[in-house]
């Protein structure tokens with residue numbers, strides 16, 4: 282399955298802060314950039330596009346009912362690389378398959394959050410949101426269809 286091929290769990294940068302279990306289902310897939318302060322994140326996308334799992338999905342990150350994804354870089358001043366965006370889209374597709382009810386959001390959209398521009402002015406949030414409404418759903422349906430057909434052919 283996708284889930285095991287993509288994500289590498291790293292021992293070296295495991296969080297040292299105490300984590301608590303996440304309560305309730307996953308409602309949001311929240312995006313951050315590398316300069317976001319004070320957060321524990323579920324996934325980190327490194328400069329080279331490698332995806333690292335930093336928290337278990339059952340644990341609570343910076344926000345409740347959310348899976349937090351941080352993309353390394355300061356996107357106030359620069360845009361993320363295409364290799365990072367490609368890795369992010371693959372990860373979002375994978376998460377959308379696991380949490381069909383979840384919605385994509387930027388940290389700055391969280392109601393009641395400390396005022397922030399996270400994930401930064403140069404992060405292409407609008408383009409990514411449009412993709413999540415069109416391309417992501419198409420790709421998800423394609424994966425579901427392939428899974429269905431591969432099961433069917435094994436009977």
Ligand SMILES: [Zn+2]
Nearest residue numbers: 313317388399
């Ligand atoms: Zn943030």
